[in-house]
Amino acid sequence: xxxxxxxxxxxxxxxxxxLNENSEVTNDALSYCLENIASNxxxxxxxxxxxxxxxxxxxxxxxxxxxxxxxxxVIQEVMIAVWTKAGTYDKVKSSVGTWxxxxxxxxxxxxxxxxxxxxxxxxxxGLEIPVQSTQENExxxxxxxxxxxxxxxxxxxxxxxxxxxxxxxNKTHADISEELKIPLGTVKSRIRLALSKMRHxxxxx
Amino acid sequence: MHxxxxxxHPSYDMLLNHAMGNTSEAESLxxxxxxxYCPICKKEIEKYEEIGGYYxxxxxxxxxxxxxxxxxxxxxxxxxxxxxxxxxxxxxxxxNLTNDVIKIPSFxxxxxxxxxxxxxxxxTINNVKYKDIKFKDSNFKGKLLExxxxxxxPKHGHEAYEATLVLHGGYKDEKGEYNLGxxxxxxxxxxxxxxxxxxxxxxxxxxxxxEIQFKGLIGSILNLSKF
Numbered sequence: 001x002x003x004x005x006x007x008x009x010x011x012x013x014x015x016x017x018x019l020n021e022n023s024e025v026t027n028d029a030l031s032y033c034l035e036n037i038a039s040n041x042x043x044x045x046x047x048x049x050x051x052x053x054x055x056x057x058x059x060x061x062x063x064x065x066x067x068x069x070x071x072x073x074v075i076q077e078v079m080i081a082v083w084t085k086a087g088t089y090d091k092v093k094s095s096v097g098t099w100x101x102x103x104x105x106x107x108x109x110x111x112x113x114x115x116x117x118x119x120x121x122x123x124x125x126g127l128e129i130p131v132q133s134t135q136e137n138e139x140x141x142x143x144x145x146x147x148x149x150x151x152x153x154x155x156x157x158x159x160x161x162x163x164x165x166x167x168x169x170n171k172t173h174a175d176i177s178e179e180l181k182i183p184l185g186t187v188k189s190r191i192r193l194a195l196s197k198m199r200h201x202x203x204x205x
Numbered sequence: 206m207h208x209x210x211x212x213x214h215p216s217y218d219m220l221l222n223h224a225m226g227n228t229s230e231a232e233s234l235x236x237x238x239x240x241x242y243c244p245i246c247k248k249e250i251e252k253y254e255e256i257g258g259y260y261x262x263x264x265x266x267x268x269x270x271x272x273x274x275x276x277x278x279x280x281x282x283x284x285x286x287x288x289x290x291x292x293x294x295x296x297x298x299x300x301n302l303t304n305d306v307i308k309i310p311s312f313x314x315x316x317x318x319x320x321x322x323x324x325x326x327x328x329t330i331n332n333v334k335y336k337d338i339k340f341k342d343s344n345f346k347g348k349l350l351e352x353x354x355x356x357x358x359p360k361h362g363h364e365a366y367e368a369t370l371v372l373h374g375g376y377k378d379e380k381g382e383y384n385l386g387x388x389x390x391x392x393x394x395x396x397x398x399x400x401x402x403x404x405x406x407x408x409x410x411x412x413x414x415x416e417i418q419f420k421g422l423i424g425s426i427l428n429l430s431k432f
Contacts, residue, residue, distance in 0.1 A: 038286060043278065050274055055266035062267065064226075072270055076277055083281040087288035094251070098258025105226035105257065109233060167225045195221060 025052050030096035031089070038087035050079055053100055061108060070111060077107045152198065159194035166191055211243050213387035215368075220246055224253030231345035231412040234312060234338075235368050235388065238410060241293035241310035242386030298323065300351055300373065301334070302406040307373045313410065316347070323351045323408075331356040338412070347412040352376065352401035362396040365415035374405030 025048070033049050036042035054075050061071035081103050089099055152160040161180075165171040173191070177184040215223075215236055222228045223236045240247040296314045297306035299322040316338045320326060326334040326349070333356065338347030352358060354374075368390045375384040378397040383389050391397060401407035 038288065041286070046278075046281075047274065050277065053261075054269045054273065056261055056264045058269050059267040060261055060264045072273055075269065075273065076280070079277045080280055080284070083277075084284050084286050087286055094255065095258050095262070097262035098251075098255050101257040101261045102254050104261070105224075105254075109226055109228075109230065167221075167227065195218070 027095050027097070031091045034082070034086040034089045034091075034096060037083060038089075046079075046083060049082060049096075049100075054079070057100075057104055061104070064108070066108070074104065074107050074111055077111075078104045081107065155194050155197055159190055159197065162187065162191050163194050163198060209242075209385050211245070211384075211386040213381075213383055213389050214243065214246050215239060215388050215390070217249070219390075220249050221253050224250045225257065229342055229345055230340045231342070231347055231414070232368070234316070234340075234347070235370050235410060235412050237312045238310040238370050238372075239386065239388040241312070243388075297321070298372075298408070300408055302351060302353070302373060302408060307408055309372055313349075317349075326351065331358075333358065338410075340412075345412060345414050347410065350407070350409050350411060352399075352407045352409075354401055354406040355403040356401050356406070358399045361398075365413070367391045367411060367413040369399075370410045371407060372410060373408035375402040376400060376407040376409070377402070 030049060030052065033042070033045035036045040037049070057075050057078060058068075058071050061074055062068065066074065078100065082100065085103075089096070094102075152163055155163065158180075162176060165176050165179075166173070171179075173184060173187050176182070177187045180187075182190075219228070219232065219236060223233055228236065236246075236250075240250060293310055293312075294308040296311050297308050298317075300307050301323060317336065320336055323334045323336075326336040328334055332353050334351040336349040338349065340347065349372075350358075368388060369383070370388045371383050371385050373385065375382060375387075376399045377383065378399045380397065384402075399407075
């Protein structure tokens with residue numbers, strides 16, 4: 001029943017050649033892939049999911065502070081979970097992107113959790129986490145979707161940036177204060193404000 | 206299934222931090238357990254996860270190593286696939302508090318070390334039973350506590366913070382009454398004396414950072430005995 005890797009690789013070249021780096025893969029297509037992974041152990045479908053998400057996960061994890069090796073270890077665990085849990089995916093409940101995001105988040109926490117204690121509400125000193133430094137303009141240039149922009153970019157520009165820095169790139173408040181030359185207290189209060197606005201936007205939509 | 210009323214929830218910030226992967230293991234455990242009981246917080250977290258999903262889907266890309274795919278394919282070769290949705294409350298504990306088994310969130314089972322019967326837990330004053338939970342980050346500690354009906358935990362405060370999730374029965378303290386699924390966060394300056402519900406007793410999960418400081422005479426004995 002199992003397809004040997006080399007046979008599989010040959011098939012892949014012909015059948016999935018249209019799914020190159022730049023082509024659009026819709027959520028429906030990815031969702032169909034998960035169905036096939038679950039019902040037919042379809043390695044071709046599995047490869048499509050891998051080719052779509054692995055490079056995005058790698059970039060995402062490295063921006064969030066992982067080393068290259070850690071990022072690939074997490075990707076490996078995410079993909080193994082995709083294989084074993086594809087049958088539990090419910091397309092009515094979430095998009096494939098959201099499903100894989102939650103898997104990646106949990107795998108990353110499992111892998112990297114050390115002493116990252118940051119509790120926004122309970123302590124103002126709570127959000128301090130060590131991270132690699134990322135240039136501000138890199139972040140501006142990073143390719144953010146119209147979808148995520150739908151939420152974040154409806155915030156005043158600076159608040160949106162603070163949210164990205166704080167939550168997706170795991171910058172500490174002190175780092176942000178330093179990089180943007182804003183006093184620490186102001187960074188904290190603006191992030192609070194931005195969060196409550198973003199929450200409202202998500203609710204409205 | 207959700208016939209009970211949950212009154213105490215994590216703050217929005219806790220939920221957001223959890224959804225974004227910015228919580229410690231201890232915090233994410235207790236929040237994950239809370240949402241097994243609480244559809245409201247589950248929905249709130251899903252909203253933020255959706256943002257995370259959009260974000261990932263539209264993230265820039267980086268090439269992965271050439272052999273990554275092959276390694277993954279090798280690893281999944283002999284793996285069993287799961288086809289059932291996880292039932293969040295599918296595992297159970299045998300407790301002295303009730304003749305029925307107590308359903309607990311599945312996230313908790315890996316911390317139980319197969320000690321699913323509270324008789325195998327450690328005992329302390331007032332017939333309180335407890336099982337220590339260890340986290341990789343040693344700043345955080347956890348306990349599962351079985352407190353008999355009407356019994357009291359020694360009055361205590363905390364150096365940092367404490368979060369309690371009720372898994373069976375309920376308890377009350379100076380500030381209120383808490384029941385199944387309630388997640389109560391006590392901040393560092395609060396001192397409280399929890400008493401288990403007089404009919405049902407209380408089984409709960411507690412995670413905390415720093416040491417718990419017990420007050421009063423019994424408390425000082427417990428502090429010495431490193432409860």
